[in-house]
Amino acid sequence: MPEQTPATARSAFLEGAREISVLVPGIFPFGMVAGISAMQAGLTPLQAFGGSLFIFAGASQLVAYELIGNAAPVLLIVLAALTVNLRFLLYSTALAPLMAPLPLRLRALCAYIMTDQAYAFGYRRWTEHPERPFPQAYYMGAALPLLATWLSSTVAGILLGSGVPDEWGLQFAVPLCFIAILVPAVKDRATLAAALVGGSVAIMLGGLPWKLSLLIGALCGIMAGVLLSARPTAKEPGNA
Known part of the structure; x- marks a missing residue:
């Protein structure tokens, strides 16, 4: 059966949300690890949640929390986080032509909600299926559910703190997520x-x-x- 082309921006948004949903089970434990790591580093619950809300970059958050817990200099913490996030500069450059027609407020939103997964899905759909309309809506449909998952899983990690049993194997969630991104890239x-x-x-x-x-x-x-x-x-x- 031929793939149905989305007729509206809303249907393209829902298409992105549906296709990204396969990654949600892997993102949730990743976010829990971020919440737990923030608490173990000595942050307050509000600070831990603020880290996920305002930074919204799991790898750099984990690096920063590790350094905070080891009393590293502030300059080193900032430098490490920026270095880990350099890849987003490349992502933004690659997606800039796609987002150019959008108004500034929507371009800012697309930049804020950018993740490795949303970029991978959005860029692939845009470049491999240029005939399919509303690629920007598809990208936002893929990115926003990940933001909601990240924030809710961070809250779960904050509430659980260090009470998560080792048998859950949450320490493997982070490398598995990045392996899933790295191999196709x-x-x-x-x-x-x-x-x-x-x-x-x-x-x-x-x-x-x-x-x-x-x-x-x-x-x-x-x-x-x-x-x-x-x-x-x-x-x-x-x-x-």
């Missing part, structure tokens, strides 16, 4: 190099204090990807 030599170099450096430097291995690994991965993408691709044999 590796489509060329540059992204493969960034993933391999960044991960390898972070593992090798795992003994450094204040989780500096993550910061250094991220920087090395970014540099590897940029350097490789800047190199001209080799010409195929027989081509002039």
Whole structure:
């Protein structure tokens, strides 16, 4: 049966929400880990919820909470969070032509609700199915449910605190979420190099204090990807 094309922005929004729903079960424990980590770092419940509301970036939140709990310098905490979030600059640049027709308030909303998952779904739908209308509505339909899931799961983590049994295995939720994002994203030599170099450096430097291995690994991965993408691709044999 041919795929039905959404006739309205509302139907495209619902399409995005429906397709992103498969990731919600993995996002919820991720958000719980963020809430629990914030409480264990010494934040108040209001501060922990504010982190998810105003930052809304799980990886950088976890890095920041880890550093806060280890009494790291404020400058290092900010630098680490910004480094982890550098990928959103690339995401925003890639989606800028898509969002350009929207008014400023909606472009700001789309920037705020951007996540790895929403970007991946929205960009794929826009580039692989350009004939399907209302890609902006689809993107928002994919992104907003993740925001609601993130905030509600953070509250659950705050309420549970450290009372979550180890048998639940919540510590595996974060790496599993990022593995699910990373594997489809590796489509060329540059992204493969960034993933391999960044991960390898972070593992090798795992003994450094204040989780500096993550910061250094991220920087090395970014540099590897940029350097490789800047190199001209080799010409195929027989081509002039």
